[in-house]
Ligand code: SRM
Ligand SMILES: Cc1cc2nc3c(=O)[nH]c(=O)nc-3n(C[C@H](O)[C@H](O)[C@H](O)COP(=O)(O)OP(=O)(O)OC[C@H]3O[C@@H](n4cnc5c(N)ncnc54)[C@H](O)[C@@H]3O)c2cc1C
């Protein structure tokens with residue numbers, strides 16, 4: 021077996037190893053990866069999401085050592101390459117022989133040599149270590165200066181903002197992001213960025229970083245002559261550009277590119293045929309690309325060559341689409357109209373906050389490139405058209421209201437690239453769909469499309485929608501509408517009954533899919549869920565207001581808001597469980613579950629509980645479950661806010677709220693997060709100044725951490741945003757879609773959600789709040805409602821003809837001194853229709 | 860009557876007053892031999908009874924399932940693991956190997972009655 025040594029465990033080095041392993045089925049190569057950073061490869065493109073709450077683990081790329089024949093040695097950089105001996109030496113003194121070597125050392129941030137550039141408080145923005153250092157320094161800073169107004173600089177400015185530091189951006193060019201956007205787009209961009217609270221200084225260079233008395237950064241002097249001025253700054257981040265890390269190659273005598281970088285040919289081979297270079301350290305055709313897509317393409321080429329293939333670098337797509345500070349920016353193809361005779365079609369809609377420019381060939385027949393600022397929805401459908409005939413009038417393509425993101429994808433030829441990050445063509449995606457990939461996550465897994473910058477996701481959705489096999493959004497055979505559409509129909513028509521709804525908008529008599537979903541929609545309109553016809557819509561759990569268990573008995577979970585309970589109430593639960601012979605268990609959600617109640621026992625059990633002041637815990641419903649709390653300032657020496665009081669308040673506010681799926685929440689009194697709030701749909705974490713709100717987390721089958729929606733808000737703002745968030749979810753999510761999946765499927769994701777909830781971009785906030793207010797005012801305990809209604813009570817019988825005879829098939833044994841099911845129970849893992857097993 | 864010619868010795872058990880059997884909301888009935896039936900009235904007023912024991916879980920729960928239809932065929936879904944059964948034939952529409960017993964049902968003088976023994980046609 022031959023040994024392949026890879027220097028650098030960044031994104032491209034990682035991709036190269038994956039590509040070698042994918043192709044090397046015969047096991048020709050043993051791969052050793054040597055990385056300088058102490059941690060395994062992570063998603064540098066998504067680095068900024070670290071400040072939105074994504075953890076290091078969340079950024080991590082798939083574990084290479086899970087694959088056969090890969091050895092990963094981290095935290096030990098290579099210091100020399102001996103080409104004559106075919107060996108490398110690391111800082112730690114290891115020497116490793118290679119048969120082939122790949123340089124994937126990436127680049128480093130360029131720091132301009134202005135006076136003071138290396139003072140404490142000066143940073144660059146490239147690694148997780150950099151972000152940790154920035155976070156630490158941001159604690160003491162009130163304002164910060166970002167040097168460089170390009171893509172990285174704006175990301176850094178947003179990071180400072182999220183860290184509570186007021187950012188200033190200094191850019192030498194007359195407008196922001198000069199590499200990607202033109203003057204018109206730059207003007208709007210500057211305007212929109214300023215609105216987000218970033219102070220923009222364009223046409224100004226940094227002259228000096230000035231220290232304070234403590235020797236740390238204190239001010240930044242910018243501009244010259246007349247316009248020279250100083251900005252106070254507790255922190256400075258340089259983001260002016262990158263330099264390929266080619267020192268090893270230089271020392272080893274390899275040829276370099278005209279502007280630095282290791283020179284490689286179209287096979288990604290350096291001047292030494294045993295040595296390849298890929299990614300940002302490589303200079304291919306004289307160009308060093310600072311983007312992931314060309315790097316990945318090089319990784320694929322080098323891997324192919326290592327296994328005897330003959331792939332060549334296909335050329336690079338430098339298109340970008342970004343969301344910076346909530347502002348959409350996209351640039352693709354010949355954005356600056358450098359092609360001979362190129363014409364421009366511009367739509368500059370300042371009041372509409374959008375700028376769009378298309379660059380077309382001199383005969384206006386071919387699309388060459390474009391720039392979009394403010395609204396980049398059209399990017400996904402425009403980018404693949406570059407170099408191809410225009411489907412119609414160019415102005416139509418950028419006209420307002422047109423940007424559906426995926427339009428026109430059907431018209432694309434199969435070889436058009438849909439995902440530029442991973443060079444996936446439309447053909448590859450339609451083939452995957454034909455082979456059974458039925459949704460976006462499946463496409464991500466089998467084609468890698470959509471796993472880079474994510475800007476192709478709307479296209480993936482359109483392709484799914486356009487292909488015959490795509491799942492329709494119909495609820496089931498009885499309703500052609502989606503849950504969200506039915507919700508809108510109910511809201512608009514005021515229909516209150518299932519029969520009316522299915523007669524007017526569906527067909528047949530419904531099923532176990534549509535009935536509970538519609539019961540949930542109707543429940544948001546008020547009334548008891550077991551009133552009249554509604555009762556027949558409910559799953560057994562909702563019908564008996566208890567969770568069915570494997571032997572046909574039920575569990576009983578009274579609400580214990582925030583997990584706080586008096587000794588007297590604890591005694592009541594103990595007595596009830598003892599008197600009815602129930603098995604008891606503390607649940608994973610800070611409450612107590614009593615198991616083994618027969619259907620005819622439920623009213624008597626609940627009578628006792630309701631009389632003692634308990635109410636339904638909705639453990640049976642697609643509804644708010646529990647709001648978990650920690651002890652916060654009440655007891656904990658670290659607590660900074662009263663987490664118990666807030667948890668209790670939130671649980672009482674949202675109790676009984678019916679939703680597409682269950683909703684869980686948590687409130688922690690400080691950043692130690694003992695309530696595991698970030699594992700909940702709604703997570704609140706106390707800060708010195710107020711509360712941070714996280715949304716879209718869950719445990720369960722696919723654990724996901726909640727993401728930061730807003731930070732440091734006061735109590736009333738917090739509650740308002742949670743009201744809006746929950747109602748927006750209830751109105752628009754699919755059936756059985758938890759908040760995490762709902763957000764994942766949302767166009768524009770977290771940013772869009774933030775726009776709707778925080779900035780009220782859809783103008784519906786007032787209505788959402790009013791709907792929540794109606795819910796809060798209309799809440800009544802469901803169990804009390806049953807106990808007070810003889811007709812409903814009469815349904816809680818074992819047999820219609822023998823109401824008090826216990827079901828003879830239910831028998832109990834004893835385990836650890838408690839009753840457990842015995843008798844004819846034959847449940848195992850379900851084998852038929854497993855997707856239906858949700859309660 | 861045809862019922863008489865098909866099953867001359869059929870014993871009818873009163874299940875419940877007619878007004879206790881609401882449309883699409885089943886009830887369980889205890890039979891003299893200790894077996895149980897799940898009794899349903901569809902939206903269109905047809906009466907059906909099938910074995911109450913869900914063959915997939917062994918639990919006596921089918922009367923608590925959701926009543927609806929699949930392509931027009933009236934059905935009940937087991938509340939346990941959601942397999943769907945045709946009310947007319949007892950056939951499991953998700954697993955051709957599985958079939959429930961069905962029981963003849965009739966309504967007399969404001970009472971719903973169920974045959975004590977399952978339909979011979981579907982007896983297993
Ligand atoms: C009782 C309890 C286990 C325990 O003894 O701790 C439990 C029991 C059940 N869970 Fe759970 N879950 C319980 C806490 C949890 C937790 C922990 C938590 O809430 O902090 C989780 C992970 C957190 C989360 O939901 O994000 C959890 C994730 C699930 C899931 C997976 C949800 C997902 O999004 O993937 C299901 C299945 C589902 O809902 O479709 C589920 C479904 C169920 C069902 C309803 C399964 C069923 O069909 O019968 C169980 C009902 C038992 C009953 O009758 O009460 N249970 N379940 C816990 C009740 C908490 C409560 O007081 O209400
Ligand atoms: C904040 C940020 C946002 C970005 N956003 C985008 C975007 O939206 N779209 C896009 O296309 N691109 C984006 N990029 C650029 C993209 O991340 C890079 O193009 C890509 O990561 C390059 O991968 P690479 O493997 O070549 O280099 P890197 O990811 O830099 O990896 C090189 C690795 O090699 C290690 N190394 C260096 N020298 C040695 C040595 N001697 N021995 C051992 N190890 C060594 C380094 O420590 C590093 O871990 C962004 C970059 C940043 C920093």
Ligand code: SF4
Pocket residue numbers: none
């Ligand atoms: S759903 Fe699974 S994990 Fe939850 S209680 Fe039941 S068996 Fe346990």
Ligand code: FES
Pocket residue numbers: 438439440441442469470471472473474475476477
């Ligand atoms: S284009 Fe970036 S992930 Fe597909």
